[in-house]
Amino acid sequence: MVLKVPRSPGADSSGLYRRPRFVLRAKRFEDIPTILGKTNTYPSPVRIVGADYSQTRCVGGDGGTTVDSGSLDKIVEFGEDFVRAQAGVRIGTLVHALAERGQELTLTPEINQISLGALAVTTLPQASYTKGVAQLSSLVIEIKLITPQGKQMIIAESQRDLMRVLRSSYGLLGVVHEVVLRVQPLTPIKIDYQVMTLAEFNARFNDIVNASGALRLHISPFNDRITVERRTVDETLSTSRSGIWQIRKSVMRNVLPAFGSSVGSILAAPGLTSAVLSGVQRALRATIDRGSRGVVMYAHEWMRDLPQEAWKSRYTYSLWAFPQADFPKILGEYFAFCKAYYKEHRYRCNLVVGASRLHQDRGSLFSASYDGPMFTLEPSSTGEKGWDDFLIDFNDFASALGGVPTFNQTRALQTEHVNKAFGDRVKLFRALRQRTDPLNRLRNSYFAYLLG
Ligand SMILES: Cc1cc2nc3c(=O)[nH]c(=O)nc-3n(C[C@H](O)[C@H](O)[C@H](O)COP(=O)(O)OP(=O)(O)OC[C@H]3O[C@@H](n4cnc5c(N)ncnc54)[C@H](O)[C@@H]3O)c2cc1C
Structure with a gap:
């Protein structure tokens, strides 16, 4: 069942205007299709919040429904060269659990408070060691997602084009509830x-x-x-x-x-x-x-x-x-x-x-x-x-x-900054977003302004 949580009194003190009508806590990932399906009960836009540490209005509630992923906090499986975890797990928790097993991510940020859901779909560049892995999302090799229509999808690394788009999707193409990340042995x-x-x-x-x-x-x-x-x-x-x-x-x-x-x-x-x-x-x-x-x-x-x-x-x-x-x-x-x-x-x-x-x-x-x-x-x-x-x-x-x-x-x-920097990639993303979410169930005003 979903849980309604009071809006944080500090939510607007950040200087970032957000104001959702409801803030819900998804207790199980199965709650997400229910929330997405009930358009009258849970108004649009439906925005997912992870740790809520972004510097912009990318979460932006806009009188809609904000879904807190914090209860999806299980590390599901440790493997030889991968780890599977739910979207609400914080990266600090994950990295310390990996370290106890003699493992680490191939890139490690400086702060603990990044949720794995946000890690999978936002731009988090880090000082990098090699070509091909300069952002945390590139560590993600599998995503489990609920589409705007409430359907479940599993996307693997082999689906390169789809993965590339999802890793930059900011919750606009679907809600991530589980990810698999590549790991390596702990190295000084x-x-x-x-x-x-x-x-x-x-x-x-x-x-x-x-x-x-x-x-x-x-x-x-x-x-x-x-x-x-x-x-x-x-x-x-x-x-x-x-x-x-x-x-x-x-x-x-x-x-x-x-x-x-x-x-x-x-x-x-x-x-x-x-x-x-x-x-x-x-x-x-x-x-x-x-x-x-x-x-x-x-x-x-x-x-x-x-x-x-x-x-x-x-x-x-x-x-x-x-x-x-x-x-x-x-x-x-x-x-x-x-x-x-x-x-x-x-x-x-x-x-x-x-x-x-x-x-x-x-x-x-x-x-x-x-x-x-x-x-x-x-x-x-x-x-x-x-x-x-x-x-x-x-x-x-x-x-x-x-x-x-x-x-x-x-x-x-x-x-104009966005168009100049990304050019045709903006057009591609816009077209995809319009096809996958024609009713704008997940889009807030921040992204409507920047990406259309
Ligand atoms: C003081 C400060 C210092 C920082 N220092 C660093 C640093 O050293 N290194 C670094 O990398 N970053 C740093 N950051 C940036 C910050 O870590 C990230 O921008 C942010 O934390 C992303 O994670 P989050 O869980 O807070 O995302 P949120 O802000 O909660 O969400 C970010 C975006 O992802 C979407 N999203 C979240 N979860 C999901 C999901 N499950 N499914 C679909 N969409 C989802 C949201 O809707 C939103 O669009 C810092 C931030 C602050 C405030």
């Missing part, structure tokens, strides 16, 4: 840091991108500092705990916060903008020595919990991806853009900008690296006054430079 990762100026970064760019490993950048335009974090898989390293730093004691407390990756401790009180700026910069410098010795850890150890509700983390960001070949030039233009923006509007983002290198990944239609290798750019802030306006100008800047946005992590997106 060596993490090195190098700090450089923009000029140094650009001069060394080819060497940086051609060396092996995943790349995460921490960028401070006003200090002319780029910290290059390289994560290298090293199967020769001892897997015994003695060779590995204890994350809670060292990296989580000391290294990651230094890069603004975990801002809770830095941003304890409101009104600390200048302290935050200098605090982050000070911490960055303090990290150089420690970082230069290198850190070894398992991927699951860098995962962290965000506060219970997304908006409480007081940490917000937006994400665009840019072609790798143009990235040095784009980074230079971004530095200039930030400085010019500050001069004119007296606003600058008060957290370090993150960036990830993405190998080409055609596993999903709206993949951020569909056309080739990319680097993301993720301006980050505490969401203080001026941030929303900054994003409007940043979006135009990013789009003009050939940027590719996402529907769940790029804020204040406009139709």
Whole structure:
């Protein structure tokens, strides 16, 4: 049976307008066809919510029915090279359960709160190791789905075209209730840091991108500092705990916060903008020595919990991806853009900008690296006054430079940005969506505006 749950009083404090008429909790996946079939009782749009941590209105209730997948929380089966789990399982829970069995996902994000349903159908780019797997959805090799008409479908990896579309479907083509993900043996990762100026970064760019490993950048335009974090898989390293730093004691407390990756401790009180700026910069410098010795850890150890509700983390960001070949030039233009923006509007983002290198990944239609290798750019802030306006100008800047946005992590997106980035892929998706959901049972106003 479905369970009606009260709307969270904080739901609109996130700054994201959602307002469904009902919020239901599906206790079993069999409840979903019932909800979809009762159009009078459960008004459209029917939107599925996982962990509810997206940066946009992609869940968007619009006076309809929001279905919370949180009760679909069973890990169904562990295999040699796969794991089968329900859509409401959080990635943190899954990754820790895998680690106990000596297994891991081939990409591991930094936060625990992503639901597997959202992982399967949204754009979640991560610093990648190899071509073909740069987004979490590419780990998905089977999807169990309920169509807008309430029919059950099972889609396997061999159905490549269908899988590619579903991995970018945001709940518009059906409701995912179970997924199978590819897994591999747990492998230690060596993490090195190098700090450089923009000029140094650009001069060394080819060497940086051609060396092996995943790349995460921490960028401070006003200090002319780029910290290059390289994560290298090293199967020769001892897997015994003695060779590995204890994350809670060292990296989580000391290294990651230094890069603004975990801002809770830095941003304890409101009104600390200048302290935050200098605090982050000070911490960055303090990290150089420690970082230069290198850190070894398992991927699951860098995962962290965000506060219970997304908006409480007081940490917000937006994400665009840019072609790798143009990235040095784009980074230079971004530095200039930030400085010019500050001069004119007296606003600058008060957290370090993150960036990830993405190998080409055609596993999903709206993949951020569909056309080739990319680097993301993720301006980050505490969401203080001026941030929303900054994003409007940043979006135009990013789009003009050939940027590719996402529907769940790029804020204040406009139709023209989407059309420019995805071109014919938007038309293809629109045609498919109209065929599979002609009554718009699953479509909300956010996607009606962006995708038609
Ligand atoms: C402070 C903060 C930090 C973050 N840091 C990171 C990070 O380090 N790395 C990273 O990868 N991401 C990060 N994110 C982004 C965030 O993880 C994702 O955008 C989001 O969490 C996706 O998972 P979710 O379960 O919250 O999705 P939701 O927001 O609940 O849903 C996302 C979309 O998927 C659809 N959907 C959800 N479940 C289903 C289903 N079962 N069937 C069909 N459609 C479904 C929804 O309708 C919606 O369109 C961060 C977000 C915040 C707020």
